[in-house]
Amino acid sequence: MKIYASYADSVLYIRLDGEMDEHNAAAARREADKLADGYAHSSRVIFDLKNVTFMDSTGIGFLIGRYKKFLRLGVPSYITNPTPSTDKILLMSGVYTLMPKV
Amino acid sequence: MNNYMKLELAAIGENESFARSAVAAFALFLNPSLTELSDIKTAVSEAVTNCIVHAYRQGKEGDKIVIECRACLCPDALHGTLHIEITDYGCGIDDLERAIAPFYTTLGDEERSGMGFTIMQTFMDDFSVESERGRGTKVKMVKKIGIEAADEVEKRANA
Numbered sequence: 001m002k003i004y005a006s007y008a009d010s011v012l013y014i015r016l017d018g019e020m021d022e023h024n025a026a027a028a029r030r031e032a033d034k035l036a037d038g039y040a041h042s043s044r045v046i047f048d049l050k051n052v053t054f055m056d057s058t059g060i061g062f063l064i065g066r067y068k069k070f071l072r073l074g075v076p077s078y079i080t081n082p083t084p085s086t087d088k089i090l091l092m093s094g095v096y097t098l099m100p101k102v
Numbered sequence: 103m104n105n106y107m108k109l110e111l112a113a114i115g116e117n118e119s120f121a122r123s124a125v126a127a128f129a130l131f132l133n134p135s136l137t138e139l140s141d142i143k144t145a146v147s148e149a150v151t152n153c154i155v156h157a158y159r160q161g162k163e164g165d166k167i168v169i170e171c172r173a174c175l176c177p178d179a180l181h182g183t184l185h186i187e188i189t190d191y192g193c194g195i196d197d198l199e200r201a202i203a204p205f206y207t208t209l210g211d212e213e214r215s216g217m218g219f220t221i222m223q224t225f226m227d228d229f230s231v232e233s234e235r236g237r238g239t240k241v242k243m244v245k246k247i248g249i250e251a252a253d254e255v256e257k258r259a260n261a
Contacts, residue, residue, distance in 0.1 A: 019119060021147055022115060022118060022151040022154070022155060054144075054147075055144075056144050056147040056148055057148055057215045057216075057217040057218050057221050058215075061212075064213070064215065085140040085144065089221065092224060093217050
């Protein structure tokens with residue numbers, strides 16, 4: 001799993017690329033938290049999931065963990081472009097109630 | 103027509119991706135839709151992750167996971183059933199009812215969602231789990247394949 005960041009008009013975009021499972025979540029977590037600390041002045045963060053080719057419940061833990069991290073910094077989180085299979089998991093686990101889909 | 107495979111693999115994180123891909127490749131025999139295939143991969147990933155993270159918490163050489171799959175393809179080649187059994191020989195689960203409940207996790211400080219069993223239940227057509235303390239855990243899942251495709255054919259026939 002690779003993580004790409006871009007920043008425009010005080011919005012931080014974090015794009016996840018590849019497969020998100022228990023084995024590769026730790027590195028993604030570290031990367032994303034580094035970004036959170038570096039961009040704590042953002043008005044919001046948007047997680048772009050269009051290139052996530054696989055996600056299991058690890059992804060739920062990952063996203064909620066990042067939501068909490070950014071919330072502590074005063075930055076609200078959003079999700080965009082989930083694939084149908086990712087969308088299914090995020091819907092059933094209620095992640096969108098914390099991180100709305102935009 | 104029936105098909106069978108048995109896979110024994112080391113309980114290490116590197117094998118999570120391999121395990122779900124192997125079962126998905128086996129399931130191709132049943133001509134699944136992309137959605138069905140993705141459901142199978144996710145459910146297998148949850149079960150295998152449980153073995154690695156929970157059953158073999160301490161993680162030592164020789165920890166193994168056994169995956170058995172049986173596929174039955176109906177004569178019409180439109181319907182099929184995939185039976186998956188995923189077994190570990192780890193610590194076992196004391197309170198199954200609680201373990202299966204949504205959002206319950208024993209490892210809350212590790213950002214675990216507690217949704218593994220719920221996802222297996224939701225994504226598969228049948229699900230059961232047997233466990234014995236100190237002996238291990240066996241998850242059994244069934245996925246019916248081709249329901250969407252068969253509905254489509256029926257719809258066209260009636261049109």
